[in-house]
Amino acid sequence: MTRDAVLTPTIAPPEHFISVQGLCKSFAGQPLYEDFNLDLPNNQLVSVFGPNGCGKSTLINMISGLIPIDRGEIRIHGKPIRRAKIGYVFQNYRDSMFPWMSAYDNIAYPLRVKGMPEPECRDRVERLISTFNIRLDLKRYPYSFSGGQQQLVSILRALVADPEVLFLDEPFSALDFETTLFVRDKLQEIFMATGIPMLMVVHNLEEAVFLADTVLLLSKRPTHLVEAVPFQVPRPRTPDTLTSPEFIETSRHCLEIFRQEMRK
Amino acid sequence: MTASSVRSSNRIQKFSLARADQLLPLIGVLALFGVWWLIAISGFVNPVLLPTPIATLGTLITGMLTGTMLPDFIATVLRTFSAFFMAAAVGVPIGVALGSSEKLYRSFEFLIDFFRSTPASALIPMFILFFGVSDFSKVVIAAFSAFLLIVFNSAYGVINAKQSRILAAKVMGANRWRVFKDVLLLESLPQTFIGLRSGISISLVIVIVAEMFIGTEQGLGKRIIDAQQVLNVKDMYASILITGILGYFLNMLFLLVEKRFIHWSGK
Structure with a gap:
């Protein structure tokens, strides 16, 4: 710890929550990322959007350390991945929750893994669910909840250990329209209350723009960043946001770039 | 018939149907015993080799x-x-x-x-x-x-x-x-x-x-x-x-x- 503190110059707190330099990754000899660079400004909710197979999920899996990279450097708040505290919300809540544990035990799992004493675990979980006004009977098993509630539980599980970054891999893609709205609102509430920077992969342009501060538009493979489109409508964003001129203009711009990329 | 009585009679019907459904597995058993019994008393098979189901x-x-x-x-x-x-x-x-x-x-x-x-x-x-x-x-x-x-x-x-x-x-x-x-x-x-x-x-x-x-x-x-x-x-x-x-x-x-x-x- 102390040795690191000496070696890394601590001039100012890093202004990027994620910084990727010279990232290379290929699958079966096919380059997916070649010398990929990315800097994401602090305290933002950033969504990633791009054509099928461009490696959106691969990108956040590499940044979160779930899959190894071939070359390059990834830093989270200026630290290497394994020293950063991250939360990760999987696309398929059904396959990432532990069905043999109650919803409560699922949420508390990251704390127990860290060896936190039981009373403290209970405090943390209870504080979390009261902060976000969650009215679920957490003694029940995850599969007894609706899809939206299950995804909410898995978001809580990712948040309980105070992550410094939250990764979300297509968090709405397994949900129907109604529950998507519910989870999306809860996510916005969580972001506004905690300010935890988030990196979220989405497969739908409207969702990419709606919650984001920045929309990353990726190209076809080998993947590079085409444009980081800012979207600065104040929060909370409501259904009215969807019809605001800013939203329509940003969506139109993103769609245009996406179309250009598809034609290439 | 009033709406509520239709509903309740429906419920009774559904309930008795569910009860009847639970008894379905017994039909095969009864059929087997029936065939067994018929063969046993018909005299086709030597009674020394096949007793009736009731005796068994x-x-x-x-x-x-x-x-x-x-x-x-x-x-x-x-x-x-x-x-x-x-x-x-x-x-x-x-x-x-x-x-x-x-x-x-x-x-x-x-x-x-x-x-x-x-x-x-x-x-x-x-x-x-x-x-x-x-x-x-x-x-x-x-x-x-x-x-x-x-x-x-x-x-x-x-x-x-x-x-x-x-x-x-x-x-x-x-x-x-x-x-x-x-x-x-x-x-x-x-x-x-x-x-x-x-x-x-x-x-x-x-x-x-x-x-x-x-x-x-x-x-x-x-x-x-x-x-x-x-x-x-x-x-x-x-x-x-x-x-x-x-x-x-x-x-x-x-x-x-x-x-x-x-x-x-x-x-």
């Missing part, structure tokens, strides 16, 4: 309540369970260990498949050579066959654990041991239970064969073969029937335990 059931009930069938029944149940518990105690840990390492599993896959494909009854003479005609010998051979099924299913359960759950545990900071005990082990349980259920079934099969083949003081297998030798057919049919009932209830028992214990299976 009578023998079964008196045999279980007053006669010598109950000790035979208990002896067979005890052997079946000893074999099963031996197999499970050794088989589940080995299966889980094999499943946790793909290389290890692949090294033993052929061996397991080979012995699983060998009829266990073919090995009885070999087991007699090693363990004699003792009670232990019958239990060991049954345990051996159950063991193979249990090992193979436990290993499969671990191998086919959902990668996403393992990944989820890892990203939450779980080390290898925690991933194993919190995820792999529980992921494998539904498949392990399939192995245990098949294990108890094969244990019963092999115990019955061993009792017939090796011989014993007490046991349903011996009872069936003895009754056949002296042409005591009523007792033979009754003993076959009680063996079937035993097998059926063992399976039911394991299904019930599974349903209670592995509540998440298939969800």
Whole structure:
């Protein structure tokens, strides 16, 4: 710890929550990322959007350390991945929750893994669910909840250990329209209350723009960043946001770039 | 008719239909007994070879309540369970260990498949050579066959654990041991239970064969073969029937335990 503190110059707190330099990754000899660079400004909710197979999920899996990279450097708040505290919300809540544990035990799992004493675990979980006004009977098993509630539980599980970054891999893609709205609102509430920077992969342009501060538009493979489109409508964003001129203009711009990329 | 009375009569109808549906399995049983009874009284078959179902059931009930069938029944149940518990105690840990390492599993896959494909009854003479005609010998051979099924299913359960759950545990900071005990082990349980259920079934099969083949003081297998030798057919049919009932209830028992214990299976 102390040795690191000496070696890394601590001039100012890093202004990027994620910084990727010279990232290379290929699958079966096919380059997916070649010398990929990315800097994401602090305290933002950033969504990633791009054509099928461009490696959106691969990108956040590499940044979160779930899959190894071939070359390059990834830093989270200026630290290497394994020293950063991250939360990760999987696309398929059904396959990432532990069905043999109650919803409560699922949420508390990251704390127990860290060896936190039981009373403290209970405090943390209870504080979390009261902060976000969650009215679920957490003694029940995850599969007894609706899809939206299950995804909410898995978001809580990712948040309980105070992550410094939250990764979300297509968090709405397994949900129907109604529950998507519910989870999306809860996510916005969580972001506004905690300010935890988030990196979220989405497969739908409207969702990419709606919650984001920045929309990353990726190209076809080998993947590079085409444009980081800012979207600065104040929060909370409501259904009215969807019809605001800013939203329509940003969506139109993103769609245009996406179309250009598809034609290439 | 008012709306509410229509609704309530509908409910009664639905309720009685549901009740009737539950009785459906009995129809096959009654049909079998009916055909059996018709053949028995028709004179097509020598009555010495085929008693009526009622006479057979009578023998079964008196045999279980007053006669010598109950000790035979208990002896067979005890052997079946000893074999099963031996197999499970050794088989589940080995299966889980094999499943946790793909290389290890692949090294033993052929061996397991080979012995699983060998009829266990073919090995009885070999087991007699090693363990004699003792009670232990019958239990060991049954345990051996159950063991193979249990090992193979436990290993499969671990191998086919959902990668996403393992990944989820890892990203939450779980080390290898925690991933194993919190995820792999529980992921494998539904498949392990399939192995245990098949294990108890094969244990019963092999115990019955061993009792017939090796011989014993007490046991349903011996009872069936003895009754056949002296042409005591009523007792033979009754003993076959009680063996079937035993097998059926063992399976039911394991299904019930599974349903209670592995509540998440298939969800």
